[in-house]
Amino acid sequence: MAPVYKVSYVVAGEEHPGAILNADQPPRVGDQVTLGNRRFVVLEVVDLLPARGEFRFLHATLRPATSS
Amino acid sequence: MDLVPLLQKVELFEGLTPEELQAVAGLCAERVFHIGDTITRQGEPGDEMYVICEGWVEVVPSAPPGAASPRAVVNLGRGQLIGEMTLVDYGPRSASVRAISEPTLLQAIQRERFTQLCEQDFHLGYLVMRNMAADLSFKLRHRNLTGR
Numbered sequence: 001m002a003p004v005y006k007v008s009y010v011v012a013g014e015e016h017p018g019a020i021l022n023a024d025q026p027p028r029v030g031d032q033v034t035l036g037n038r039r040f041v042v043l044e045v046v047d048l049l050p051a052r053g054e055f056r057f058l059h060a061t062l063r064p065a066t067s068s
Numbered sequence: 069m070d071l072v073p074l075l076q077k078v079e080l081f082e083g084l085t086p087e088e089l090q091a092v093a094g095l096c097a098e099r100v101f102h103i104g105d106t107i108t109r110q111g112e113p114g115d116e117m118y119v120i121c122e123g124w125v126e127v128v129p130s131a132p133p134g135a136a137s138p139r140a141v142v143n144l145g146r147g148q149l150i151g152e153m154t155l156v157d158y159g160p161r162s163a164s165v166r167a168i169s170e171p172t173l174l175q176a177i178q179r180e181r182f183t184q185l186c187e188q189d190f191h192l193g194y195l196v197m198r199n200m201a202a203d204l205s206f207k208l209r210h211r212n213l214t215g216r
Contacts, residue, residue, distance in 0.1 A: 004077050006147070009209040012208055017140040020187045020207065022077060036143060038125045048209060051080045057206065059213060065135065065153030 001054045008048060008059045009035060027060045039065040071096055071175065078119055078147050079206075080199045088192045095182055097174040101167035107174070108151055108161045115179045117151040120144055129163040142210060143168065152200055155179050166193030 005026045010018040019035045027033055031042045040062035049057035071093035075081045075094030080088060099118065101107055108114055110130055126140040127150075141163070144150065150165050155177075 001076055002080075006079060006206065007204070008213060010210075010214050015139075018210060019124075019140050019143040019145060020210055021145035022079075023216070026211055035145070049206070052202070055079055055082055059210075 003051075003054050003056050005056045005058055008057075009033070009040075009062055010059070011040060011062045011064070013063060014041065026056065026058060032065055033062065034051075035062075041065050072135075074121060074175075075119070078149075079203055080119070080149060080152075080196055080198045082199050083094045083194060083195045088189065091185060091189070091192070092177070092182075095177050095185065097178075099174045099176050101172040101174065103167055103170050103172075105167045105172075107165040107167060108163070110162065111160050114151055114154040114161050116176045117149060117155045117179070117182075118174040118176050120146055120148045120150065121175055122146065123167065123169035125150060125165050125172060126168050127163045127165050138148075138164075142207070142214070149200075149203055150174070152203065155182065156200065 002024065005023045007023055007027060008018065008020055015021045027045050029042055029045060032039050033042060042060050043063055044061040046059050048059040072086065072089045075092055076104050081092060107118065107125060124143055124145050127142050127144065130142050132140040153162050176210050186196060
């Protein structure tokens, strides 16, 4: 089975609850991601926990795509 | 619909054999929600947990004393669990959960049948309880990082 990336997303600089999502690909700095109906830009990605089985656990910091 | 490929990508079921995944799939019932629909309501009893297959939900606990209004503490997307606390502690729902995408597709798993399966198959039971603890831990870490 291909890896599953469980990602904790936090939005910097605004009142947003963040999100948790399983993704098929890891987020990368500069990527745009859609959470709900809004788009964000990935600022930073770090490993949050050691991998277990096929699961990878990441934490990504975002900013709104519209504020660039 | 073959649910095994979908369940394989849910952390709760990490480590289960294809046969065990098939047994879990046999407990699942699809639920479809629309934007604004309430999936769970804080304080109410519950006997199901849900796996998000498609779409998004927001988790909204009651506002703390002095706060203007309730606010979401996290949005959850594909592969995440809702209602797992009630499944293990038998307490009331700890937050209200609403669908925020169109549509939002969930698989519901009923507590009594799920518990029965865990008790019949100790390997499955151990793994899902360990994975459920890990999922709750991940949610706590996320909440710490968001400061909410």
